[in-house]
Amino acid sequence: MTSSDPFEVARVELVEALARMVNRVICAGKAEAQSALGSIAEIRTTLAGVVKLDDFLEDLNAAERTLRLYLST
């Protein structure tokens, strides 16, 4: 990782963690996916009070879209 900005590092780490979580949840089943959507909503709220949410929004939205797509299948 080349960036030394803690917020940028956090964003990259969050993207990786979200990807891992989405993969794990899809393997675990739809009940887990529903719970994960709740977690994403909580993450959104938590981050909103700390950082400029716009920087994280795209990643959170992408994870949420993937889970909803999985739930719709």
Next chain:
Amino acid sequence: MPYTVAQAAKAIGKSKATVFRAIAKGAISATRDDTAGAFLIDPAELHRAFPHPAEESHEAPHNTSDGVPRNGEWHDLKARLELTELRLADTQDQVADLRHRLDQADADRRLALDRLAAAQERIAALLTDQRAVPARRSWWRWGRG
């Protein structure tokens, strides 16, 4: 040997019009040449009103024979000193203001990082499989410590 207007202008590095204006305003005194009717200006009188360009800003002021600056020069020096002190005070104020802003920005950044670290704890718990082994490694490793 008195200067003519042209010589005076050349001596002070200004135009003849400037010399004429100075005479007209009484800034310098001049006599009239009886035959030609031209103005004649005493060099000392000219340089009293128009210091030599090289002396004006870089050289020490003219002193009297006892080494003490003339009265007008004291006023000029005092004014310049006061101006310099004002500028210095202004600069010091700016430095203090910038230092304060820097300290404030530093404190704000530390607070933001603390908040981010706290958020990391909560988010790590949300993103980690709670059924997994509890002794997990946080996905945000950098902020610990």
